[in-house]
Amino acid sequence: MRVEILCTGDEILTGKTINTNYGYIAQRLVEAGLEPCWGSTVGDDREALLAAFRQAAARAPAVIVNGGLGPTVDDLSQEIAARAAGVDLVLHEPWLQRMEEFYRRRNRVMPPNNRKQALLPEGAEFLDNPIGTACGFAVTIEGARFFFTPGVPREMRRMIDEQVIPRLLKQGGVTGVTRVKRFHSFGIGESRADQMLDGVEALAADGGVKLGFQAHYPQLETKLAVRGSDAADAASRLAPVEAEVRRRLGNFIVAEDELTLEGVVLAALRARNASLAVAETFTAGGIAARLAPAQGAEALFRRGIVARDLDQLRAGAGLAAATDGPSPAATEALAAALRQTSGASHALAVLVALDEGADRLELGGTILVGIADGGPPVVRQARLFGGRDWIRLGATELALDCLRRHLLGLPVDEQIDFERR
């Protein structure tokens, strides 16, 4: 079923606030098997809103409106929804009581202008907002069903997932449930992943599985959206496809679903009662910043050292100055010394030798990753390109991934798409 998305508000229209809500809503529609067909952005303006509502109603059977449900005079969604639907605004008593209770629990009195948030078009269907004062509602305007949602991102997300999507699926005659399985990988570009996964959707016996990608360098997210008559049906359709994706992407999958690469690394360390020390140059604390802030990382992440000068880094790990630059041997020695000084069971040393010259898209760098754990030393070397920021992001991910591979007993030097050999 075709669904329009209409975002409202002067802050969005003028670019003062970047509109991230649109992308979330569109993605969730696609994952649920619905079709985002048109997007509009209008300001806090009565005539523009009315025109936008009417145009959207003429184009699609369902419209999601985001924003304009707040307590201030420029929040116009309820008013214009009532006008477009040809009804009056009426007080929704239960919501007024919920808001008063919301304030009472915080030992505050509800400001009088919040009452406006409980005025809904007569006959509107109430959409719950368990975490804010802007309730949503659904109303029919010129034959199309309109779903009004709050602009605050976390309130919008919950209402879209729990209230809007199920109603859209029902309206579109889509029965059953939707599930999205996610794989996070590092080292494979989108076009190669697309080739590698060619035909996997067909492995679902009766179909219902849709493959999609979202690239956010240096990781790639591979999504399988599945529809089934119930949870068990969805799971059984998904199972063969999920297993095949896991088999084909193999060691490049760094985490699944809500997990992260850094979370997987910390869990692997925790599982073996291990601890970690990290030495960094150009990644400059970027590796530490992924691991150390996690809840419970106090004991796992023992120590990080950052220096741009190799001798400073050596000194921090208790080594004397040396004359050679970054090399596999220097990386290995640094990791071993850091392990000893810090008392950690594992040490990760990451050196980056940037090419000479000004920053540019063609700029490259050599990344050296060393891991010491008391066993045979591990060193991984790679050439990355794309300018300073790109190299730094890639080196951080490569280092964390090498550590993950080493901890999980996987080969650390499988070639990745971003490196040139």
Added chain:
Amino acid sequence: MRVEILCTGDEILTGKTINTNYGYIAQRLVEAGLEPCWGSTVGDDREALLAAFRQAAARAPAVIVNGGLGPTVDDLSQEIAARAAGVDLVLHEPWLQRMEEFYRRRNRVMPPNNRKQALLPEGAEFLDNPIGTACGFAVTIEGARFFFTPGVPREMRRMIDEQVIPRLLKQGGVTGVTRVKRFHSFGIGESRADQMLDGVEALAADGGVKLGFQAHYPQLETKLAVRGSDAADAASRLAPVEAEVRRRLGNFIVAEDELTLEGVVLAALRARNASLAVAETFTAGGIAARLAPAQGAEALFRRGIVARDLDQLRAGAGLAAATDGPSPAATEALAAALRQTSGASHALAVLVALDEGADRLELGGTILVGIADGGPPVVRQARLFGGRDWIRLGATELALDCLRRHLLGLPVDEQIDFERR
């Protein structure tokens, strides 16, 4: 003058790519004194594009279209522009030659489908793209002037600034030049800044200056957009307002225009031939990551140490374990010891004591910032709230700002809006 923004492409429509181009275009229009009045997003679909062009033409005298100028079959902007304008597509010879040369310089042969990018609606005005193969063009459709721009962000930005905005100003009869002056501050919320700067716009003798804000926690950007008959006129209108903003926001301004807080800190260190070492706990490399990757930071940024456990941090700075937790005295001692071990002229120690319990919006933390430079010790203490991520971001900024203030001879303990005393 009212201007519409029309973004095209299935990737944008379906939320696969987050649309950051819209916000850039809208902001630039506002800064130039133009009025973004409506935004639309449509997919790579002939009928939808045609309908969107016609509706936009009916609403505004000028429309910016973004995307759809690529070489592939789903790039439809030229084709639908020609159809809507009622003209044929004709080959723009000079652009074909430029593209062939573009490929020749890279020792490659132009793929045949790139030829499509030189087909423009007959009579269209050419808009140069000096950094890509998608040229822009302007054409009149049903009385409105349409400006077609590429979807690649850096190509779009340059074309909007250099080609589109000047033409829009001319079309709208807006003569003269626009300039935007930016102040980056830390420690003042948007609503307080708005109060503090009340009336500053009126200081421009004949007007022409517009005040605006953009909050990106923990910094706030204050913008002055000025219009003048020429550069000298714009500068003279801006001068009294700019001086007054600088006076009122005072020490809270961390940088202006293209400069950054970390850049100002590095410049202040460089100016006095100083060098820096940093010890971090919960900010976990976040402070090092702001300073160390900069070009030329090799000598300035001597060493960073990260540990979540205070004794590990002490050990990294050459201190024995101690029984006390984070305190002003412990922070002072850590900074002094780090300065000695690292050989840096300045040492910054940043300790964070998070409140107990699960992450939540009300979670607070105590931040301790210590600076050692051989003179009297400096310690700043603050309580921040807002959950783990918010506290980490705030602590990183607070520490960098304390160092900036100390290096520039400003008081380090002026209360900021985000702290509770």
